[in-house]
Amino acid sequence: AAVADRNIVSVLLEGLRRLEYRGYDSAGLALINEKGLHRLRSVGRVAELTAQADESQACGNTGIAHTRWATHGVPCERNAHPHISGGLAVVHNGIIENHEVLRARLKGDGYEFTSDTDTEVVAHLIASELKKNPDFFAATRAAIAQLQGAYALAVLRESEPDRVVVAREGSPLLLGLSTEGNYAASDASALLQVTRRIVYLDNGDCAELTRTGYRITRVDGTPVKRRETETHLSADAVELGQYRHYMQKEIFEQPVALSNTLEMLGAARSIQPGLFGANCEEVLKDIRQILIIACGTSYHAGLVARYWLESLARVPCTVEVASEYRYRDSVADPQTLVVTLSQSGETADTLAALQHAKSLGMHHTLCICNVPESSLVRENALRFITRAGPEIGVASTKAFTTQLAALYLLTLIIAKLRGNLSAETESAELQHLRHLPMAVSRVLELEPQIREWAEHFAMKQDALFLGRGRHYPIALEGALKLKEISYIHAEAYPAGELKHGPLALVDKDMPVIAVAPNDVLLEKLKSNLQEVRARGGELYVFADADSEIT
């Protein structure tokens, strides 16, 4: 969203272009100029919307824009945002859970729906509130108070051309401030083109932006102040450079991301709890178990950490998928350290699960996160910021490896405080960590060989990933990556479980990928691989040079 002294069409389109990497199926914008409210929408790329804007010589000093990833209603122009009701236009990220009830009520009141989206409900709801209260900001807040679910919203009103109203609950939203106008976006990278002055909104915040200022209130209208920060995000860091896509770039950034994350260790031979926050030692001495909560790849990092925390630090650890934990009736122990893991620090389920844990009386909380200004970091007194740099690719890569490095540091600190880490081992472990960037670089040199495998692999319909011990979560992560990025169905199994069902699926069309480092479970894993061979399965093995897999 933008409200400025200049024509903001190019700012809006460039903002959408900057966020294209997140994936979308349609795009749109709404503008207000002296002729009134105008909307452009297109199914397809932002470039098509740009062509439409050029052709129609679109201009305006106030506008909102959006790329949509269909949730309610198929991808088509009719369902693309902005949605309009009378002279109002709305864009929305998130999902309105009570949209059906609201839709029925609004239809009863005579509102006509032209899309299948949950968002259109919001436009009509604000229009209906404006009939009771002509104040645009107040009416929008009254509408928002009736919404259940997650949203980041931006709203325009034709009759108030110098104003944009925004609100957030569960989806990220920030304001960008500048002398020539004010802006809002779901991610700072969209606004780097116009400003570095950012105000992050909290859940439940609403804001009214004009060309010269802004004000923030809670949904009930209570004014609140939020800190203005200067974003350190570098414009270069979000450029693709020599790489074909962001995921490739970020895979190759892992050695640097790890060195940056581990930089604070310097040449130290011992590790201090202060790395995780001022009173970390006190908190860690008071805990008797650990609960890790996360989603997706971050959840897999948590699963790996469980092996370390139990075997090295000797502290019981459970790992929960955030979207399950937040609704599960679980037993809480106040002497638990609740560890939330997230690249973005904005994953709604992880944030809600943390609130749930706190509401159950667990107040020792710590997060490992890659975005210092994120909601998650603000919610935790103890925190470790991974320094992976911006992760543009939606599927996490370098954030995962840096999360693992941070979790290993946490394990060493807890092991030390519990008397389970000798000075000698501590120094050796830190040495191993310092070697990590180099070791990862060696693995990345395998790219040509892996590319060859991939070409062979690309035609497959399904794949099975196997691992044992702490490499089982690595197999899970491999399967998640394959599904999310190539749309090939993949599953991961602890290799020992193979014979209890999935072996039946293995044949020449089912590639089996195994993670086989030279550890105590290697011989057992080799037997599992024999089972695959016996069924004619095609094996792809990631092994240490001395694993002796033939």
Ligand code: BG6
């Ligand atoms: C998903 C992404 O939407 O969110 C995954 O596709 C990611 O790659 C997951 O791991 C969790 O994100 P975050 O930011 O909380 O680590």
